Amino acid sequence: MTRWRRPAWWSVLLTVGAAALFVRLGVWQLHRADYKEALLRRYAAAAEAPPVPLRQVAATPPQDAFPRVAVEGRYLADRVYLLDNPRHDARGGVEAYVPLALPGDARLLLVDLGFLPGSGDERTPQLPPLPQGELRLHGLYLPPPGTGLELGGDALASQTRWPKTSIYLDLAQVAKDLGRPLYPRVLALDADPAAVYQRAHMFDFSAMPPARHRAYAFQWFGFAVAVLAIFAVLHRRRGPRRTDDR
CATH class of the missing domain: 1.10.287 (Helix Hairpins)
Known part of the structure; x- marks a missing residue:
């Protein structure tokens, strides 16, 4: 008992x-x-939505929403940033970002060109040339990639040659490096079968x-x-x- x-x-x-x-x-x-x-559902719906002018959402983007926007400007093609921590496949690679200058606007918009696969070695992939002149771009206006503890501080400040590479993309560091303010989000370009970059952007929930x-x-x-x-x-x-x- x-x-x-x-x-x-x-x-x-x-x-x-x-x-x-x-x-x-x-x-x-x-x-x-x-x-x-719910965020993923809104993200998927946004990719199919008609674009709105960037100026409508640029400074104060809606919280927990991912508007698809259209914007005109020109690339600062000699100021490319490479995020070297994404691993889309076994070969590694980099995510490429370039600032876009908007007409009559002191602020720059950082554009996510997409993922450029590596070749399996430690060398940085060869970047294709960027188009010159005024462009009209479409894509999702997304929060920047998450940042973390970067040992050694600002990695961009110590680099003198372009493109510059970092394991995190901190918009404040990029703005300081460029000497111009940035918009609070990045433009993730729409998928383009003709582009060298892989643009299967996905809201970053890979960690959780x-x-x-x-x-x-x-x-x-x-x-x-x-x-x-x-x-x-x-x-x-x-x-x-x-x-x-x-």
Whole structure:
């Protein structure tokens, strides 16, 4: 027969608190998964939407939305930046960015040209020449890639030759390097089969996609069940063992 020992008040409080915390974390992960799925749906819808003039959304872009815009300007073709941390395939490669000068505007718009695959070695891929003169471009007005801890500080300031390379794209560093202000987002150009660059842009959830949030939620709920199970095991009292008299 199994009997229960009366638990100490602190053990009850600790168990309930831990289980509640794990459940709350699991629910939060589920909410994050739903939020990111909604962002992905809006992203997919934006790629098919008709473009609006950049000036309508440039300075104050709508939060959690990705407008498709049209803009005219000319590339500063000698000021290319390469983001060398994306890995779209086994060969590596770089994501290329170039500032776009808009007529009568001191601010520059950083344009994401797309991904240029590498050749499997450590050399920077050969960049194709950029078109000259006034251009009309279309694409999604997206938040810049995420930044992180860059050891050694501003990598752009120490480079004297172009294109400049960094493992993170910090718009503040780029603006300082160019000596001109930038718009708060980047223009990710529409896909173009004729372009050398791969432009299958995707909103960056590679580090934490919705499915991973749900996996973490399941893990947190499992921790909550484990805490209650451990509490039950530690506070049960078994009856004396029966022995056979011979």
